Amino acid sequence: MSGYILAIDQGTTSTRSMIFDHEMHIVGVAQQEFTQHFPDSGWVEHDADEIWQSVVSTIEKAIAAAKIRMSDVTAIGITNQRETVVVWDRATGKPAHRAIVWQDRRTARFCDELKQKGLEPLFTQKTGLLLDPYFSGTKLSWLLKNVDALKARAEKGEICFGTVDSWLIYKLTGGKVHATDATNASRTLIYDIGENRFDDELLSILEIPRAMLPEVKDCADDFGITDPAILGAAIPILGVAGDQQAAVIGNACFEPGMMKSTYGTGCFALLNTGPDRVASSNRLLTTIAYRMNGETTYALEGSIFIAGAAVQWLRDQMGFVKVASETDALAGKADPHQRVYLVPAFTGLGAPHWDADARGAIFGLTRGTGPAEFARAVLESVAYQTHDLLEAMKKDWNGSASRTVLRVDGGMVASDWTMQRLADILAAPVDRPVVLETTVLGAAWLAGSRAGLWPDQKGFAATWKRDRRFEPEMEAGEREAAIVGWQDSVSRCLTNR
Numbered sequence: 001m002s003g004y005i006l007a008i009d010q011g012t013t014s015t016r017s018m019i020f021d022h023e024m025h026i027v028g029v030a031q032q033e034f035t036q037h038f039p040d041s042g043w044v045e046h047d048a049d050e051i052w053q054s055v056v057s058t059i060e061k062a063i064a065a066a067k068i069r070m071s072d073v074t075a076i077g078i079t080n081q082r083e084t085v086v087v088w089d090r091a092t093g094k095p096a097h098r099a100i101v102w103q104d105r106r107t108a109r110f111c112d113e114l115k116q117k118g119l120e121p122l123f124t125q126k127t128g129l130l131l132d133p134y135f136s137g138t139k140l141s142w143l144l145k146n147v148d149a150l151k152a153r154a155e156k157g158e159i160c161f162g163t164v165d166s167w168l169i170y171k172l173t174g175g176k177v178h179a180t181d182a183t184n185a186s187r188t189l190i191y192d193i194g195e196n197r198f199d200d201e202l203l204s205i206l207e208i209p210r211a212m213l214p215e216v217k218d219c220a221d222d223f224g225i226t227d228p229a230i231l232g233a234a235i236p237i238l239g240v241a242g243d244q245q246a247a248v249i250g251n252a253c254f255e256p257g258m259m260k261s262t263y264g265t266g267c268f269a270l271l272n273t274g275p276d277r278v279a280s281s282n283r284l285l286t287t288i289a290y291r292m293n294g295e296t297t298y299a300l301e302g303s304i305f306i307a308g309a310a311v312q313w314l315r316d317q318m319g320f321v322k323v324a325s326e327t328d329a330l331a332g333k334a335d336p337h338q339r340v341y342l343v344p345a346f347t348g349l350g351a352p353h354w355d356a357d358a359r360g361a362i363f364g365l366t367r368g369t370g371p372a373e374f375a376r377a378v379l380e381s382v383a384y385q386t387h388d389l390l391e392a393m394k395k396d397w398n399g400s401a402s403r404t405v406l407r408v409d410g411g412m413v414a415s416d417w418t419m420q421r422l423a424d425i426l427a428a429p430v431d432r433p434v435v436l437e438t439t440v441l442g443a444a445w446l447a448g449s450r451a452g453l454w455p456d457q458k459g460f461a462a463t464w465k466r467d468r469r470f471e472p473e474m475e476a477g478e479r480e481a482a483i484v485g486w487q488d489s490v491s492r493c494l495t496n497r
């Protein structure tokens with residue numbers, strides 16, 4: 001059977017479009033970075049129009065690279081940076097403000113105020129999230145309070161709110177569809193993940209008009225048809241998921257107890273808990289892993305804000321390496337007798353600490369410490385942070401996570417040294433798949449299976465292939481001492497103890 005799938009991965013720093021053939025092989029790729037705006041300390045914004053242009057341009061280039069025509073594409077899947085807030089004029093499609101990015105901390109004080117009013121348990125019980133600026137709700141509330149006339153216009157239905165997926169669906173369909181999927185909705189802080197609907201009580205607390213919200217659909221669903229005036233063909237959009245959830249799907253973590261961890265800019269570990277909505281007692285998030293055929297599958301999530309970004313810091317700010325891949329060999333040369341720890345709290349700490357005011361620090365420096373020890377500390381910090389997440393997951397989920405093999409993906413898993421250290425620190429095997437582009441594969445599978453072109457869930461899971469399993473090799477005493485040193489370092493950085 002012929003027919004191609006176009007998958008769009010709209011990430012935090014770049015947009016990627018990929019064309020897959022009917023055998024699920026990648027036959028065309030295009031990637032484009034776009035501008036990061038930092039208008040104030042802790043603020044991060046994107047130009048939604050620039051994002052849209054990057055999507056159109058990478059689609060065209062990917063189509064050209066695959067040597068096909070747009071009309072050869074059977075269906076489109078979209079995956080995206082989550083939580084980022086876009087508001088636009090329903091009639092003209094013009095953004096009403098720059099998008100406020102998930103990393104933006106401007107609503108930290110507002111979150112504190114809501115916590116002081118004792119509202120966090122209510123938000124957590126309904127949304128599975130915490131009152132942290134990371135999520136969309138308080139950012140949207142900020143826009144409604146600070147952009148002239150926005151609230152009045154939103155109440156009249158003239159303004160649309162959406163995460164980046166909604167924005168792209170709206171643009172691709174020529175303004176005909178204002179929708180999102182359940183995974184993206186589950187990150188907004190206004191969506192009740194048990195009832196599967198936006199919640200009036202939370203909307204009222206955050207003063208968000210219902211008239212501006214998108215329709216929420218399953219991940220494999222009908223999200224409209226592209227406007228031929230834009231891409232030259234009318235193609236159905238059949239799959240949508242937030243990028244970390246798409247990685248769960250792409251890594252075929254369909255069974256309860258299966259877990260993936262993605263190492264890109266940040267690191268996000270998700271444990272499939274099946275139809276059970278597990279409430280965390282250890283500051284993890286409860287979120288929607290996917291919703292298919294109206295049935296919700298939940299996950300426990302641990303979110304780490306800085307993973308590969310620390311490697312970029314080593315390269316760009318410290319100048320210790322020229323390219324990220326050099327860190328692998330450099331870390332291997334580090335003096336085994338020095339115990340140097342980097343706590344990469346550059347933008348605060350995420351799970352399980354949720355300390356927006358914590359800042360990074362390095363411990364254990366000696367006269368002999370050099371670039372190799374820094375490189376090792378950077379790569380190890382990823383392993384230690386994952387360890388902390390998994391410990392929290394074990395406590396939350398009857399110890400079952402301890403029996404799980406971790407499936408990994410993302411740019412950083414190319415580093416063998418990091419993957420070996422991860423297995424050592426976790427004292428558990430780590431499986432690296434052949435296809436590292438699991439996020440985009442997940443979005444493609446949602447669309448491809450809905451189109452009847454790709455295998456069903458079981459058939460797709462059977463195609464997952466391991467590139468390499470990293471088995472733990474570190475001696476138990478050494479591991480325990482290393483973890484104690486890490487935990488001591490983290491405790492010295494926390495401001496919310």
Ligand SMILES: Nc1ncnc2c1ncn2[C@@H]1O[C@H](COP(=O)(O)OP(=O)(O)O)[C@@H](O)[C@H]1O
Pocket residue numbers: 011012013014263264265266307308309310311312324325326327328410411412413414415
């Ligand atoms: N060989 C490597 N060793 C360590 N880190 C790497 C390596 N290759 C890429 N990275 C890191 O991985 C990140 C890129 O991964 P990617 O999955 O593309 O991220 P994102 O989707 O968040 O932009 C960068 O932060 C980069 O520093």
Ligand SMILES: O=P(O)(O)OC[C@H](O)CO
Pocket residue numbers: 010011012013080081082083102242243244264265266
């Ligand atoms: O775009 P990424 O890969 O950095 O992922 C961002 C996450 O979705 C934020 O929650």
